[in-house]
Amino acid sequence: MAARKPLSRERILREAMAVADRAGLAGVTMRSVADGLGVEAMALYRHVSGKNDLLDSLVELIVAEINEACEALPEPAPEEDWRSVLRRRILAARATLLRHPWAPALLGSHGTMGPALMRYFDEFGAIMRRAGFSVDAVHHALHAFGSRALGFTTELFQPGAPAIEETEVDPEQALAELAAFADSLPFLAEMAAHLQHDAATTIGWCDDQREFEFGLDALLDGLEVRRAASR
């Protein structure tokens, strides 16, 4: 056996990311990461203080990728609206996260402020400052965006999703369920009926990207109202 490429923090993190892309966040295990590097799990502890440390750094790696995506964006036009500048960056962040579907869950649980995240929010805040928001207003806005600033939201509402996936759309049964709803859940019944009509003409029930952009624009507009009022 020739000496293998020496282990390093960098290589460990790259492998952890590869495992996550392949097997999801639950698949990221000291043992699985080590395996991919042809090494025993305990060897990782030379370069990483534990699994928490590894996951914290994985967040940084993702955010670094987001920062790269933002830097590749075209320069904003001189008098471009702050909303569209921010919007473009947020959607670039989102595009990055879509390539790593496990990342939102990780960001939610390990959102510690590392250098990459700081860089992202620094530019984010600077854009709002240039648009005329006060320091205080930007601070509030950053909280208002929350995870949306990085291009994702935790959705709780997946209308009909489980009921539909279980069985192949049996129209008769679906209608029966609807009728049962109509009594106790009149609005959901109304919406389900409405969505069912759309389903014939559109791809799916909900277009996540569209929904995200709608929510983002609503918030941007809500903030613009406040900005305009404060001048």
Add this chain to the structure above:
Amino acid sequence: MAARKPLSRERILREAMAVADRAGLAGVTMRSVADGLGVEAMALYRHVSGKNDLLDSLVELIVAEINEACEALPEPAPEEDWRSVLRRRILAARATLLRHPWAPALLGSHGTMGPALMRYFDEFGAIMRRAGFSVDAVHHALHAFGSRALGFTTELFQPGAPAIEETEVDPEQALAELAAFADSLPFLAEMAAHLQHDAATTIGWCDDQREFEFGLDALLDGLEVRRAASR
């Protein structure tokens, strides 16, 4: 040993909730829940198909508590603005979640649509319908709210929090750090300086409740703009 109270799904879920309140979500274990009931872990599998099932039902239990809180709310005034009606309900949901700090993480990972969650969203949607939103507009709005509809958001931005907690506020060191930031992170440096002034007069750096309400109101206003424009 006298025969103990017989095990039941209900008792298991109550105990799981008690464990979570005491030891956090990570403390909820088949074994720990069983322990609290004076029983072996394997006994739970008679009433629960597995841990996933248990956690799914725990979500329902929390949302049921939220629904109760909403029902205890005063009736809306006849011509009350839809925003304030919804706002009151969302803040009631939030108050419930604040009593169970582990709940947001659980809702994020096990947000399956059970009856309790459906009931909550049905009333939520109905309020917007009565205010004149179209079915489509309500659907989009529900997505836009996301977890905020239930009173929480996943925050990524905790300005200064780690730096401050580590050491007792050493003003000299804090200033040195600020200076280091000023070069590469001008906005964050500006904000940190601003926050430091406020820290003298307010309780903490960020008031989570205030921040939540700000973000909520911004979104409500953004949606009101759309509602008004569509009439």
Add this chain to the structure above:
DNA sequence: ACCTGAACACCGTTCAAGT
């Protein structure tokens, strides 16, 4: 100096056995 083997204290879950 760097990695490994064996071990420890935990998990969720199974299955045959007890009562």
Add this chain to the structure above:
DNA sequence: ACCTGAACACCGTTCAAGT
């Protein structure tokens, strides 16, 4: 019918031992 004991295949992490 309802619960238990023992076991299995996993975790993260430790520590002394190898090279």
